[in-house]
Amino acid sequence: MENPVLIFGAKGLGLVALDIFQRNNVVVYGLLDDDPNLHHTQIGEYTVLGNTDDDGFLKLIGKKCEAFVAIEARTERKDLVEMLNERRSVMPVNAIHDTAVISSFAEIGHGNLIGARVTFSPKAVLGHHSILHTGVSVEHDAIVGNYVNIGAGSVIGSGAVIEHDVFVGSGATIVSGVKIGKGASIGAGSVVVENVPAGSRVFGNPAKKV
Incomplete structure (x- = not known):
């Protein structure tokens, strides 16, 4: 810059x-x-x-x-x-930490904060104005929308879709192919194995609606 x-x-x-x-x-x-x-x-x-x-x-x-x-x-x-x-x-x-690893085949929007040791795999997509805290892993073909907040150490599986305005707590795992609807909240440490409707709050392993 x-x-x-x-x-x-x-x-x-x-x-x-x-x-x-x-x-x-x-x-x-x-x-x-x-x-x-x-x-x-x-x-x-x-x-x-x-x-x-x-x-x-x-x-x-x-x-x-x-x-x-x-x-x-x-x-x-x-x-x-x-x-x-x-x-x-x-x-x-964007503010991208120098230890983050972002594939040249990934797509990154504007205004995002990408923290230390974040990994962003090929064909993964990140929208605008989202926050990926330390150690987040976004696997190939996953899509992360706008104004999403992903807590430290969380894993977004391949092909997962995180729609706009979603909150993902620290240490959560979104299993490959799962879709998280707009405005949903995922509790810290949760393992999400099925789609989460827009606006829902889920927690646990496996994650259930709160």
């Missing part, structure tokens, strides 16, 4: 993104966060500059500065992405 990046979010996920960009030798302009207690504080050599909707900083984003949204809460993340689309006509960049 040639341009510097402005990170939206200065808490947990913001620090993960900051670490990723540092490791990739990307210049970080600073961070924005709506918590006033963080404003003008330092994270290492970087400053929390102000609110996420501060026009003075938003006007930097465009041809000479990129944006990355590091907010774990899905609704807030969506709102910020839409704001950047509308006010700056930009799409947030």
Whole structure:
């Protein structure tokens, strides 16, 4: 990435993104966060500059500065992405850890955070603005939608489909070919062996509806 990046979010996920960009030798302009207690504080050599909707900083984003949204809460993340689309006509960049292994035959969208030691196999597809935490494995031909959050150490089997807005807890296994419907939640450590309807919550081994 040639341009510097402005990170939206200065808490947990913001620090993960900051670490990723540092490791990739990307210049970080600073961070924005709506918590006033963080404003003008330092994270290492970087400053929390102000609110996420501060026009003075938003006007930097465009041809000479990129944006990355590091907010774990899905609704807030969506709102910020839409704001950047509308006010700056930009799409947030990806934050991909340097230890992640992504096949050249995989398809990756925009605005995703891909953590340390994530593996993404050939012909796997990842949409936009999703979060794949440390050690996630996405096998060949699997599809992961937009605004999906996959917890550390989870395995998405070959040909599985994870629709938009899904939450997958840490250490879960989605068996090959299983489909997880939009907005569903999978509990940590669950083993999902059959399709999960949209909006459902499942937990256990094998996973059952909660």
